[in-house]
Amino acid sequence: MEKIPILRMGNYLLVTIQVDMHDRLAMALQEDLTRMISDTEARGVLIDISSLEIVDSFIGRMLGNIAAMSRVLDAETVVVGMQPAVAITLVELGLSLAGVRTALNVDAGMELLKAAV
Amino acid sequence: MSTLPQSLAIPGILARDEQMILSDWLKEMSTGARRADLIKDNELRAQCAQFLKLVRQAAQTAGSNFKASVWDPVREMLGDVSRNRALQGFTPSETATFVFSLKRPLFNRIQEEYKGQPHAMAAEIWAATELLDEMGLYTTEVFQKSKEELVRRQQEELLELSTPVVKLWDGVVALPLIGTLDSARTQVVMESLLQAIVQTNSRVAIIDITGVPTVDTVVAQHLLKTVTAARLMGADCIISGVRPQIAQTIVHLGINLLDVTTKATLAAAFNVALQRLGVQFVKDVPKG
Numbered sequence: 001m002e003k004i005p006i007l008r009m010g011n012y013l014l015v016t017i018q019v020d021m022h023d024r025l026a027m028a029l030q031e032d033l034t035r036m037i038s039d040t041e042a043r044g045v046l047i048d049i050s051s052l053e054i055v056d057s058f059i060g061r062m063l064g065n066i067a068a069m070s071r072v073l074d075a076e077t078v079v080v081g082m083q084p085a086v087a088i089t090l091v092e093l094g095l096s097l098a099g100v101r102t103a104l105n106v107d108a109g110m111e112l113l114k115a116a117v
Numbered sequence: 118m119s120t121l122p123q124s125l126a127i128p129g130i131l132a133r134d135e136q137m138i139l140s141d142w143l144k145e146m147s148t149g150a151r152r153a154d155l156i157k158d159n160e161l162r163a164q165c166a167q168f169l170k171l172v173r174q175a176a177q178t179a180g181s182n183f184k185a186s187v188w189d190p191v192r193e194m195l196g197d198v199s200r201n202r203a204l205q206g207f208t209p210s211e212t213a214t215f216v217f218s219l220k221r222p223l224f225n226r227i228q229e230e231y232k233g234q235p236h237a238m239a240a241e242i243w244a245a246t247e248l249l250d251e252m253g254l255y256t257t258e259v260f261q262k263s264k265e266e267l268v269r270r271q272q273e274e275l276l277e278l279s280t281p282v283v284k285l286w287d288g289v290v291a292l293p294l295i296g297t298l299d300s301a302r303t304q305v306v307m308e309s310l311l312q313a314i315v316q317t318n319s320r321v322a323i324i325d326i327t328g329v330p331t332v333d334t335v336v337a338q339h340l341l342k343t344v345t346a347a348r349l350m351g352a353d354c355i356i357s358g359v360r361p362q363i364a365q366t367i368v369h370l371g372i373n374l375l376d377v378t379t380k381a382t383l384a385a386a387f388n389v390a391l392q393r394l395g396v397q398f399v400k401d402v403p404k405g
Binding site: 079080081082083084086087088090091092096097102103104105108109 | 307308311312314315318319320342345346347348349350351352
């Protein structure tokens with residue numbers, strides 16, 4: 001089964017979603033990421049979704065859930081590189097991801113994480 | 118449709134008296150809806166002669182059945198004429214008169230042809246009337262269509278023109294909105310703003326609504342959606358140019374803009390944007 005790799009960089013975890021997300025993959029990512037956070041005691045999570053072109057309500061909700069779970073585990077989450085079409089879709093679906101930090105690109109995201117942690 | 122399509126006299130009459138009909142027709146047009154300012158005499162003459170030729174050719178083979186494919190060249194020419202006239206500024210009735218003014222010269226010829234045979238004359242005139250009416254209606258239809266086409270194209274151009282995204286500073290883009298917002302326009306606005314945010318890598322986006330006359334719930338909702346979408350992409354959105362009436366309307370409508378930064382002027386919004394980027398201006402104080 002395909003898997004989304006989670007890279008560790010210092011205190012931070014980096015996730016780059018480069019394939020089309022389907023529900024099972026999203027659930028696996030949620031599992032892996034929460035386990036990694038608690039194993040590595042990471043303080044920040046950066047999720048790059050710049051290659052993600054299609055989202056549905058489930059994936060949108062999953063992003064919000066991951067951010068909330070990380071916060072419980074004492075790690076800040078920032079979602080970076082969302083495409084305009086994806087942003088419009090999420091808004092139309094009524095998912096404003098209120099608790100999630102966002103940034104334009106990985107650079108800006110890392111700055112945000114460093115400032116937050 | 119005519120009941121006697123094959124016995125139609127038009128081709129015969131046209132073949133014999135083409136020149137006479139042409140000059141009568143031109144005379145008829147010059148008394149009626151002739152627009153000397155819009156079309157030249159020789160041009161009109163050439164147009165009419167060409168038309169009569171095409172009609173004769175078509176009527177010879179297909180009678181007065183205007184829907185038959187033999188009439189295609191005539192239809193094509195009528196279409197061209199109406200389209201051109203629509204663009205040149207003729208009115209629909211002036212355009213249709215091009216065909217209708219052919220009635221009198223043609224009927225005169227038919228009357229002479231069938232002198233003493235009232236039944237045949239009536240049938241011929243009826244067939245000719247039907248044919249010319251159909252042609253006239255066709256010109257009006259094409260005229261209408263080309264006008265609609267023009268309006269549609271202008272609407273599209275307006276839509277493109279009305280949503281320019283301008284870069285104010287490294288990392289700050291602004292979208293000055295002018296005119297009433299509807300769903301279609303807001304969609305374009307939203308997409309072009311978000312696209313510009315990605316392209317220019319801007320952290321702050323300003324939507325200036327100074328030129329928007331009214332804000333209703335739908336417009337406010339669209340604005341909120343745009344702001345949320347920009348935030349999802351990692352950019353801050355500021356709404357500027359909120360006029361007193363609009364502020365009142367927003368509150369009366371119960372729209373919650375609390376999560377959105379709003380400023381009265383574009384200058385104030387730009388100031389906030391620079392603050393967020395950490396840019397400061399220092400005024401030069403002359404020494405001495």
